[in-house]
Amino acid sequence: MNPTNQKPNCDEIRELLDLFHEDELIPSLKSLVQEHLNNCAGCNAIYNDTLRFSSKLEEVLKQISPSEVLKDRIMIRLRHTIRSRRLIYAVSAAAILVALSLMMIITSNGSLETAEPTFAGGQEIVFADGSYILLSPGSIYKINEPEKKVTFMKGALLLDNKGGCVTHIIMPANTIIKRGENFLLDTAPSDLECRDKWGASVFGLIELVTP
Amino acid sequence: MVGNDDVVSAHSDGELVKAVQQGNKKAFEELVSHYYKPLFGYIYLRTRNWHSSEDITQEVFLRAYRSIRKCIQGEGFADWLFRIAQNCYLEWARTRAKSPKVSDELVRFAAPPVQANPTSVSGESDISDQSLSRALKELPSSYWLIVSLKYQQGLSCREIAHRLEMPLGTVTSTLARAYKLLRSRIEKPE
Numbered sequence: 001m002n003p004t005n006q007k008p009n010c011d012e013i014r015e016l017l018d019l020f021h022e023d024e025l026i027p028s029l030k031s032l033v034q035e036h037l038n039n040c041a042g043c044n045a046i047y048n049d050t051l052r053f054s055s056k057l058e059e060v061l062k063q064i065s066p067s068e069v070l071k072d073r074i075m076i077r078l079r080h081t082i083r084s085r086r087l088i089y090a091v092s093a094a095a096i097l098v099a100l101s102l103m104m105i106i107t108s109n110g111s112l113e114t115a116e117p118t119f120a121g122g123q124e125i126v127f128a129d130g131s132y133i134l135l136s137p138g139s140i141y142k143i144n145e146p147e148k149k150v151t152f153m154k155g156a157l158l159l160d161n162k163g164g165c166v167t168h169i170i171m172p173a174n175t176i177i178k179r180g181e182n183f184l185l186d187t188a189p190s191d192l193e194c195r196d197k198w199g200a201s202v203f204g205l206i207e208l209v210t211p
Numbered sequence: 212m213v214g215n216d217d218v219v220s221a222h223s224d225g226e227l228v229k230a231v232q233q234g235n236k237k238a239f240e241e242l243v244s245h246y247y248k249p250l251f252g253y254i255y256l257r258t259r260n261w262h263s264s265e266d267i268t269q270e271v272f273l274r275a276y277r278s279i280r281k282c283i284q285g286e287g288f289a290d291w292l293f294r295i296a297q298n299c300y301l302e303w304a305r306t307r308a309k310s311p312k313v314s315d316e317l318v319r320f321a322a323p324p325v326q327a328n329p330t331s332v333s334g335e336s337d338i339s340d341q342s343l344s345r346a347l348k349e350l351p352s353s354y355w356l357i358v359s360l361k362y363q364q365g366l367s368c369r370e371i372a373h374r375l376e377m378p379l380g381t382v383t384s385t386l387a388r389a390y391k392l393l394r395s396r397i398e399k400p401e
Contacts, residue, residue, distance in 0.1 A: 015380070015387045022367045053338075053390060054362070060343050061362040066251045070265055074243050074272050081273055082236075 008032065010043050017047050021054075223376050224288040231279050239279070242288065243272055245374065249289075249359035250296055256348040257300050267303055271296045289375060293352040338397055346396035354389040357382055 008016075013036045019025050020033045037044045222230075222241065230238035250271055255264040274295050275282075282291050350358065360366045360374070368386070372379040 015383045018361075018368050018383050018386050019379075022369075024367060024369055050390060053394070056338055056343060057358065057393075058362045060340050060347070061252060061359065063340070064252045064255050064344075065248050065363050066265065066268070070251065070268065071243055071247050073265070074247060074269050075240055077269050078239070078243075078273060078276055081276075 008036065010036075010040060013037075013040070013043050014046060017050055020047075021051065223373055225376055228279065228282050228288050231276075232282075239276055242275075245364075246289065246292055247272070248363045249356055250292065252359050252363055253293065253296060253352065253355055254300055256344060258303065263303060267296070267299050271299050274299070287375070289356050290353065293356065297352070342397050343393070346393045349396055350389060350392060354385055354392065357385050358389050361386065 013033055016025065016029070016033055020030065023030075025033065037047055222238070224242070224245070227238045227242050227245075231242070247268060251264055251268045254267045254271075255261065258264050258267070271292065275292055282288055347355065347358070356375075357371055360371045361368070366374070368382045369379060372382045375382070
């Protein structure tokens with residue numbers, strides 16, 4: 001509807017009555033509506049009726065309006081829920097971390113005591129025939145043959161990160177072991193024999209690379 | 212086409228929803244301020260139980276906050292909120308249908324603190340509160356929202372248009388249709 005070109009019809013005027021009442025119309029449109037209301041008995045009656053109806057609506061809707069307290073309650077409940085959720089997330093995250101740590105330890109070692117070994121230098125590896133290699137701190141040793149299981153005698157200290165003694169280990173060829181290095185572990189055996197996983201003696205499988 | 216071009220300072224729903232999605236909790240508080248009255252009224256007209264309506268209103272906002280990321284830009288926060296309200300109301304109604312019937316005495320306890328006027332008022336002698344309430348209950352939520360924002364929140368048509376991010380003409384035409392619908396329902400009671 002263009003106020004400058006054509007006069008609005010009754011339906012268009014009726015849609016503007018709220019804005020007319022709120023004094024939200026631009027002056028030209030306001031005078032157009034006023035003029036229409038002065039000349040149209042039907043629209044004038046509807047306008048007055050709408051004013052009364054609006055007043056009644058306002059009265060009824062006020063009766064079913066909650067107090068500000070409801071808004072406060074909503075916000076309190078919301079804050080409580082957010083705090084609870086944060087706590088749940090924190091507890092869940094902690095539980096997941098603990099579970100993951102346990103899974104990593106168990107799947108990599110088969111037992112808690114043999115997890116992630118570190119090399120305790122200065123100790124000796126004693127073989128079945130009585131020979132031994134003294135592992136000095138900072139020294140590097142190399143496995144010569146592939147996939148050999150080296151079983152450490154009791155008294156040889158290859159410690160896991162919990163301080164447990166590791167008794168045997170499988171290492172690929174050319175693996176270099178050194179102090180502080182982590183090793184791939186097989187399950188911890190109860191035997192004290194020094195044999196590889198094919199049953200052969202492991203004597204000579206470890207040689208000193210650097211003193 | 213109509214009115215002046217004064218800038219309405221309050222944030223629109225779209226701006227507030229975006230802010231909430233970015234972690235601004237204050238923005239959600241503003242949304243609560245905007246809608247707790249229309250939402251409560253919408254629910255109360257259906258439940259006719261003041262306390263349950265308060266509980267349901269709280270639940271609606273909690274659900275809205277939890278899933279605010281699902282509120283898509285441009286969809287309209289209010290429409291989305293009223294859909295949640297409708298679901299919450301239906302859940303309440305189902306639970307209530309399964310539970311043992313409460314006595315009339317208890318129902319009276321749950322009545323609104325402000326007693327509805329059963330008789331007519333001056334100037335509108337032909338409309339009772341009850342018939343108008345019944346008619347309001349039948350309004351579509353989009354009509355109800357605009358009526359409520361105007362008469363419960365006291366917003367002007369321009370402010371409603373800004374808040375709901377809709378053309379001013381849509382607000383005025385919706386209001387005109389709402390009046391017409393209300394009148395027809397009042398004149399033709401069930």
